[in-house]
Amino acid sequence: MFADYSIFAMLAVAMLGALVSLALPRPRDVLRLIVAISAIELALAANLWASVLANGFVTAADEWFYVDAFSAFYVVVLVLVFLLSSAFAGVYFAHETGEHGFTLPVAHRFGALWLGSLTAMMLVLVSNNLGIMWVGMEATTLLSAFLISLHPSRLSLEAMWKYLIICSVGIAFAFIGTIFAAASIQSAGGVPADALFWTKLSSADVKLDPTLMRFAFIFILVGYGTKTGLAPIHSWLPDAHSQAPTPVSAMFSGFLLNTALYCIMRFVPPARHALGADFADGLLIFFGTLSILVAAGFIVFQSDAKRLLAYHSVEHLGIITLGFGLGPLGTFAALFHTLNHSVCKSLAFFAVGRLGQQAGSHDMHMLSGALRADRLWGIALLGSVLALIGVAPFSVFMSEYQLLRAAAGGGAWLVLVLFLAASSVVFLSALRHLIDMAFGDPPSPVRGARPGAPNGNSGALIVVSAMGLLLLLGVWMPVWFSGALGSAAAVLGPRL
């Protein structure tokens, strides 16, 4: 009901929240505000999703906003990740002291940029106009850059500068691609005024110039792919993820990368339409597989737990991209994997963040003996990393299994073999790291270590709900949920 208003409401609530957070008198209030805003957004997103599933789409503002089953699913995942990460921010920043203390100026900066990033990502997902989508994407880069260096230090500034420059250049490339896409419709005699609407570009009765569409898709894939973290243009990602405060790392990994991938996927239907399915799918499969292989190579040699998780993000975004290239079944699996990866990776970052606070370092040797040091986050680390590398009965296993079936069904044997080989490497090396971290002997305490800090109820609530969701979806997928994923997949290609 009133679903078109809920699009406006979602944007307005997040933006107002960003402004209000600047005026709050205490850091604690900012942390409460971001949880409250995320909870309101979740209710609005659920309402929007239900309405989209009932009616097929929701549109507002003269079709400038257009949400279909595909974007509605992304909106729900976005808000879920933000709710989890906002709740965790309350736990995390309560334990930060000294030069990393959560003082009032830091809290104001964090609240405004955090909710500002939420607004920008929301704008990307609900926009029908590819130009506005691009504006939103660039805005996420600019807003989130200072979240990485929330506490300016040499390392965080280095990570932030790399992120800023590499992603700005990447997104500039995406803009060239957007122009090519809009031009492809014009020179074939279409209507120029709405050439930038993706609903227009994907509609079957529009003729697209194949040469220009080919250029468009390559620029889009490289441009937005930079921000998705696809190899070999992922170089900013491990730095940014490892240096940012943990709630920010979780949000980057859990959703920011997916936003960029969403933008690429909006160009896939027109590319398939103009050039046939093989061109776009081939590129998606190539970059997806390459990312999985490159990430597997780096995961073996990591010593920093947050960098390890960052390379896992490269791997999993590669898996999702690969899935999108494997036809309707693969798309279904990729969407399911998007949700699983987002929840699972956020939880893994939370655990490493809290354990790292207690150990005074994110070095994996310093984190060893986590289960003894802190029962709650030790279990969270164990569970989330096991889920992340695809252990049954967690839902990540299910989505990867579906993806394998899609690859086998499509006869993509080479991809199947490469994927299995890389997954085995990741599985073994991540398991080795994990066993040391979870069951090893605790190291002698270092400066800055604060062992045994109380966690409170909200920490337990976060862990239980995230693990519960991963387990539940691993053993039982409700009919309405698989229906929702099916209609989201149908947006990108023929119906299942």
Added chain:
Amino acid sequence: MPAALDSIHAIALVTCFALLGTSRIGACIRWLSLQGILLGLVPLITHDDGLGLRVMLLAGGNIALKGMIFPWVLLRLRARTSYPREVEPFVGFVASILFGIVALGLSVWLALELKPALPHAPFLMLETAIFVVSIGLFMIISRRSALMQVIGYLMLENGIFVFGVITVVETPLLVELGVLLDAFVAVFVMGIAIFHINREFGSMDVDQLNALRG
């Protein structure tokens, strides 16, 4: 109006080669300003259906931002931060100019390839756009100073602007304004970042940003 486009094309090429060969950052910023003003004029010339409010706003906004405000911000930043006033390239000036010549050849070739698909776009401007983008990218990669990377990024924006103007005849004003706003914020964000980097490292050479690897 091919004569005006000819001149813009020629002067734009000069600004690119000047940026490749200039060793003082202050001079680079002034060349960038000239390039911004020059390329901001392109929509006024290529729009043959009269000078509507939209075109005037677009050209005026671009000239004001890229020709005046951004260079002013960059000059202020240079004055506020302490570091050598030289460009300090990873790639020498002679090699840079040679790269420029090769890039020019490649731009002409690429523009010829694209010409059949984009029949409405003036060929010279197409070539200029590709050339400016490639030089901008080269500046980002080949210069040590963070300020020069921002200059490279703005050249990239200049090239993309020309490309957008000549290929997409009717972009909604809202989108144009959004793009301009993003460029505006980007320059300020990069400026603040440089300010922090300068304070923390006592320099703004990006080759000092080398602690994070693997």
